[in-house]
Amino acid sequence: MKQRPAEPKHTLSVLVENKAGVLARIAGLFSARGYNIDSLAVGETEDPSVSRMTIVVQGDERVLEQVEKQLNKLIDVIKLSDYVQTPHLERDLALIKVDADKADRSELLQIVDIFRAKIVDVSADSLIVEATGDEDKIEALIGMLSPFGIRELSRTGIVAMARGGKSLNT
Amino acid sequence: MAKDSAVKKTGAEILVECLEKEGVEYLFGIPGGVNLPFFDKLYDSKIRVILTRHEQGAAHMADGYARATGRVGVCVATSGPGATNLITGLATANMDSIPLVAITGQVRTDVIGSDAFQEADATGCTRPVTKHNYLVKDVRDLGRIMREAFHVASSGRPGPVHVDVPVDIQRAAVEFSYPEKVSIRSYSPTVQGHPLQIKKAVELISQAERPLFYVGGGVVLSGASDLLRQVAEKAQIPVATTLMANGTMPYDHPLYMGVLGMHGKYATNTAMQKCDLMIACGARFDDRVTGNLAKFSPNSKKIHFDIDPANIGKCVQVDVPVVGDLKLVLQDLLDNLPGKDHSAWIGQIREWDREHPFSYDKNGKGPGEFVKPQFVIHKLHELTRGEAIISTGVGQHQMWAMQWYPARSPRHFLTSGGLGTMGYGFPASLGAKLAFPKKDVICIDGDGSFQMTMTEMATAIHEKIKVVVIILNNYYLGMVRQWQELFYKERFSGSCLTTGSGMRTKDNEPDPNSLPYIPDFVKFAEAYGALGLRVTRNEDVEPALKRALAETRPVIIDCVIRPNEKVFPMVPAGAGLDDIIVDMA
Structure with a gap:
């Protein structure tokens, strides 16, 4: 069996503007604030002006609260949801x-x-x-x-x- | 005349029109290869271009203008080195939430990425130090982007916005009409405090016996200083401010207790530790304010009002978080708070202040003749009644300025609090003076800080901007020296700014008679056509200040102070506020 991670994993779905530089903004935020990305997947959504990122990140509640708040502060982030409590x-x-x-x-x-x-x-x-x-x-x-x-x-x-x-x- | 919407305009014309529509008075910056179309159009505009001598100076001037006025400051640079030189200024503004718009030229869109001459990935460089940035790839987007840039910079938690405009976009023509409205679907800051949270805050405040306002720069940015005073007066709550909030309460107000933090008052730091309710307003629990977080105000309930949800719970968990614009939130408090009497608690804080006030040895004379730095600022405060606009660099002089120049009004104390940018003070003072030509604008600087941007003396002379620079010259990077003296066994590694032995008295202190210093700041002033004064004795301070204030040219007063002057009180880095060192003795 795979070893259990020390901190719970959270899967975030993030809707962002489908523009150049947005991925760099998100990745830059994680590296600048020292958050760990487990995986990151991006693709266009049903609305071509919007991309959807799925970010898997590890951290306790306080870290996740900051991750979400800091992501929401980015002008290009439209909406995000943490699926940790949601059947998905x-x-x-x-x-x-x-x-x-x-x-x-x-x-x-x-x-x-x-x-x-x-x-x-x-x-x-x-x-x-x-x-x-x-x-x-x-x-x-x-x-x-x-x-x-x-x-x-x-x-x-x-x-x-x-x-x-x-x-x-x- | 044809209607606006039918007129074709170039990108450069659109830039100028957008700046004019935003009411921009001054543009700080330097032309270069790829912003020339823009500069060419500025030639016909009413916007006054202030040619700086370095782009960092341009960003700090725009920042000083913004802090003094509350309006958006604008700076401009060319591509490559022009853009990268702006970075320190943008980061400074970003940390202190100052609204700026920075416009840079960029190489042609068809050569972006080819390592063209003076090409740098400017938006890549500014991304982590701005609130937002744009690379304009289509001239049809330019008007909207400029509108958004000003909106984003000045709304919510303000900050710098960078717009990178390739030279071919500046030349391209398009049918243009100024966008009257701005709407960004993903950006709508919460300004109204949640009524339930306000209710909880009111309850806590009503129950508190030892409440304390912990006020930060957000109150200044929101324009809520007067409301804060009214709330404090109604509920009789004492107010302590951070460095960034100097002037939010008039310094002589009976409820104003003074400044907090590493070099703040014993009384206010003690009050932070002993209060039963802390009401943080537009403050972010910076480590220079809280000291060791584990020991920070252990027994208080905490309310936190802030426009930025990410500031809440970042460093300290609070009992009642309220997201909103302080102007609205404090109005809600004013409407709902009952009056109360806290005279015993206020008396207690005053008592602590009497025990350990800010102090210095007013008669102290050591070997040689030296000026007391605190005395210089104290005298300046007296002569200007605390009503001048003060800017500072970063270091000991900044802390002395904070301690001895409590301002009467907000937006009168301009200092780089978050990033701690040495060299901020002098260019910032120039931006502030342009905004308020009739006010006394004084930069209190250190010899180390001043040297980082003193090249802007040319700008001051060229543009006839009269400011006074007071250099508290201790021959060292003074704060570094203080830490080395206290925590590194007096090993002054890399902190002395002058040549060693020939300048010493027998007590191993620089000999004021062996001046000039490197450089001789008086001759430096004279070389530019400014007035240079040197002060080596306390009795010469007042005449020099009076002469400087009356002078029409820029002035440098070089005040020679002792190298071993230290800033006290001091909470050592990593210690709790209880461990404040009041003095060396």
Whole structure:
């Protein structure tokens, strides 16, 4: 099992102006004030003038209160929500390039199957696995694949959304 | 004449029009390669361009103007080194929440990122030291951005805003009409205090037996000083101020207890520790005020009024937080607070002040002849009745100025409190004097601080801006020397500003007879066409001050003080306010 982090993780969904320099503002705020970002994912929303950032950050309540207040102070931040008390979905997407000679292929296929992942590319001695899920699942899959030899790993970072009909921008 | 909306204007014309519409009187700065279209249009404008000799000076002048008037100060620089030279001034304004708009030229949009001549990522550089910034990439956005820049700078918790305008944007023409309205969907500061929170605050204040107002620069920025006085008078609550709030209460008001913090009064620091209710107004619990947080005012309930929600709970957990503009919040308090009598508590604080007032040895004469720094400021206060506009650098002289020049009114004490920028005082005084030509404007400076921006003497002479600079010259970076004497075994590493041995008396103190100092500030003044006076004895202080105040040219008074002068009282860094050192004895 993965070791439990010392401080709780919070998943923040942040709506920001879709403008140049906004990512630098957010990243700069975290580094200037010494907050730790676990992951950060950005993409356009249903409104092209708005981007949505999902930021996973560690810290106690006081730190999180400051993180949220400081983010809200940025002129380009439109709205944010901490999902720590909200039922929500979290997804991370990983592309994993694994050593795979003929002897290992069937075992690899079984593992990929169990995790409901996909094989999206194959070569003579490797294959690429695409997996989607929450962080625990991705970590577990990586754990299972690493004995075969992971050549390359690329992850999106967590994206999140609250369950139910309500949306962040209303 | 065609309607505004149908007229094509260049970016440079739009910049000038926006500044004129905002009522800008002065623009502080320096032209250069990529802001020339803008400067060319300024040539025909009523806005007075103050040509500074360094961009840092431009930012500090705009800042001094802003602090003295409450309006937005504007400075301008070219790209690259022009922009990077502004940074210290922007950071200074940012820490003290001063409204500035800084306009920089930038290389052409099509060469941005190519390491062009005098190219720097200016918005990247100013991002962490401004409230907000913009890189203008389309001339059609320029009018809106300028409107937003002034709005953001002056609303909510004020601060500096930087607008970076590439030279091709300044030249490009577009149909333009000045945007009458500004709306930013993601920016609407809370100004009205929450009624429930106000009610809780009123309850706590009504119950308190030993309440204390802890007042910071936010009260000045909000223009709420007079309201604060009315609230204090109605509920009979004593007031202590930070460095930034000097002048929020008239210094001779019966409820004004004096200044707080590391070099504040014994009485006010003790009152902070002993009060049962602290009412923080527009203050942010800076470490120079609180000392060791774990030992800070342990038995008090705390109310915190501030425009910036992020200031609340940042350093100290409070019982009743209220987010809002102090002008509105204090009005709510005034309307709802009952009158009360706290004369015993006020008497107690006064008693502490009598036990340990600010003091200095008025007759002290050591080896050689030296001026007492406190005496100089005390005398200045007397001659100007505490009504001059004072600016300072940073260091010992700043603390003496705070202690001995309690101001009568707000916006009369201009000092870099948050960032602690040496060199702030002199250029800031020039900005303030332009705003208030009839007032006495005096920069109390140190020999170290003054040297950081003294190049602006050329600006003062050139633009005929008469200020008086009083240099409390102790031959050292005095505050550094004080810390080295007290905490580093008198090892004065890198803090002496003059050449050693030839300048010493047998008591190892600089010999005033072996002046000139580096530089000779009197000759420095004369080289620029200013008046230079040197004062080495207390009895010469008053005549020199009188002459300086009557003079029409800028004046430097070089006051030679002893290197081992120290600022007391002092709460050592990291200690609690109870551990205040009243004196060396």
